[in-house]
Amino acid sequence: MSVRARMRRFEQALRERGLKSTAQRDDIARVFFGAEGHLSVEELYAAVRRVNPRVGYATVYRTLKLLKECGLAAERHFDDGQARYEPVEDDQQQHDHIICERCGKIVEFASQELERLQERIGRFLGFVVGRHRIELYGICAECREGRRRRPRSEHGVHRL
Ligand SMILES: [Zn+2]
Ligand SMILES: [Zn+2]
Known part of the structure; x- marks a missing residue:
């Protein structure tokens, strides 16, 4: 699925939850969907900061949780114990x-x-x-x- 298609699904999921899309949330989601999978919160935060330096860690964390709740991100725990996230595929x-x-x-x-x-x-x-x-x-x-x-x-x- 393309980044654009995933973004549309994210917008739809936000609407279903009565949430608005915000510029920061969109930046985070776009970087996440476009990244090479299996990012920790820290890695996603670093990648998002390159696009939008105003985004804070807590916002990245909350948006990842939201993506997970919407079924658009999967949380993985490999042996190093760190939670990693990747976009959910079909x-x-x-x-x-x-x-x-x-x-x-x-x-x-x-x-x-x-x-x-x-x-x-x-x-x-x-x-x-x-x-x-x-x-x-x-x-x-x-x-x-x-x-x-x-x-x-x-x-x-x-x-x-
Ligand atoms: Zn994977
Ligand atoms: Zn190796």
């Missing part, structure tokens, strides 16, 4: 994460095989499985080869 774009334990890089993937496995496990144990959450932890290629790079969060789901 259902067919569900993805899982593989995380480098050394540099913190987060890569997204989706696997048909995993979907099938989830169903098979559910059936075997008498469940109807609606969703899953899988986090794989390891060491990325750059770290293994000693090529140090800035930790980064790749966006774009690798399909297996």
